[in-house]
Amino acid sequence: MMAARADKKARTRNRLMDSALAIIGFGANFASISLREVAKTAGVVPTFFYRHFGDMEDLGLAMVDELGLNLRRLMRGSFDAKEPLEDIVKHCADAYFSYVLDNANLVQFVNQSRTGGTEALQNAIRNELQFLTGRVATEISGYLPELKPHNRDIVASLVVSTLMENTTHLLAIPSENNALQDELKQRTIDQIQVIMLGAKSWGSESGS
Numbered sequence: 001m002m003a004a005r006a007d008k009k010a011r012t013r014n015r016l017m018d019s020a021l022a023i024i025g026f027g028a029n030f031a032s033i034s035l036r037e038v039a040k041t042a043g044v045v046p047t048f049f050y051r052h053f054g055d056m057e058d059l060g061l062a063m064v065d066e067l068g069l070n071l072r073r074l075m076r077g078s079f080d081a082k083e084p085l086e087d088i089v090k091h092c093a094d095a096y097f098s099y100v101l102d103n104a105n106l107v108q109f110v111n112q113s114r115t116g117g118t119e120a121l122q123n124a125i126r127n128e129l130q131f132l133t134g135r136v137a138t139e140i141s142g143y144l145p146e147l148k149p150h151n152r153d154i155v156a157s158l159v160v161s162t163l164m165e166n167t168t169h170l171l172a173i174p175s176e177n178n179a180l181q182d183e184l185k186q187r188t189i190d191q192i193q194v195i196m197l198g199a200k201s202w203g204s205e206s207g208s
Contacts, residue, residue: 013052015042017063020056021105030060030109031116060113060121067103067110068128072135074099079139085196086189088143093189096163097181100170108171133160144199155199162191 019041023033035056039046053059078092100107113121137149137156144152166188173180 009052012042012044012048013062016044016049016052016059017066018042020059020063021109024109024112025105029112029116030056031112031118057118057120060109060117061124063106063109064113064121064124064128067106068131070099070103071128071132075132075135075139077139079143085143085193089189089192089196093185093192097170097185097188100167101175101181104171104175107167111168111171129160129164133157136160140196140199143196147199147202151199151202155195158195159192162188162195166191 016038020030020033020038023037023041024030033056035049036046038056038059039049042049053062074095075092078095079088083091110125114125115122117125133153133156136159137152140156140159141149141152144155147155166184169184170181173184
């Protein structure tokens with residue numbers, strides 16, 4: 001009985017998040033969405049909303065957590081130092097672009113809230129990006145063993161910044177325009193390869 005109740009609660013919680021994301025998918029900005037609108041779209045009364053979230057900011061923080069966890073999982077095991085760099089970067093870019101396109105509303109919400117969200121949301125997103133940078137730094141350590149951890153963090157930060165910038169461009173491309181999506185993906189691959197090759201050279205020359 002308790003397990004069934006917990007499962008039902010989790011489904012309702014997810015439905016509320018999905019409803020907010022669906023509204024964003026229709027062009028709304030998260031900052032302008034009301035609690036009542038989310039509850040109505042989810043097919044529940046507003047009092048049900050408060051059983052899962054304290055307010056809209058609380059719901060937004062839950063969605064930031066979800067995206068951050070998903071991206072860290074996506075990057076885990078992504079850099080195999082035994083593979084050629086071009087293959088490594090292509091694999092990562094393919095996985096990342098597929099995730100963004102499959103979860104466009106969630107990524108769009110975070111993209112909106114990075115600069116236009118509440119202070120709590122902006123701080124949460126900043127923290128998640130730091131966690132993601134840490135994951136990327138760990139992944140590239142096998143490829144760049146000559147770099148000290150601090151310098152690997154710098155390289156990882158450049159990789160994440162490149163992904164974030166190109167994410168904004170990707171979200172602006174019409175979903176049916178595969179040619180532009182592929183062009184942007186290739187540019188992202190090229191940019192990350194330049195970063196990694198530069199880091200390899202940096203480590204070799206400086207003895208970092």
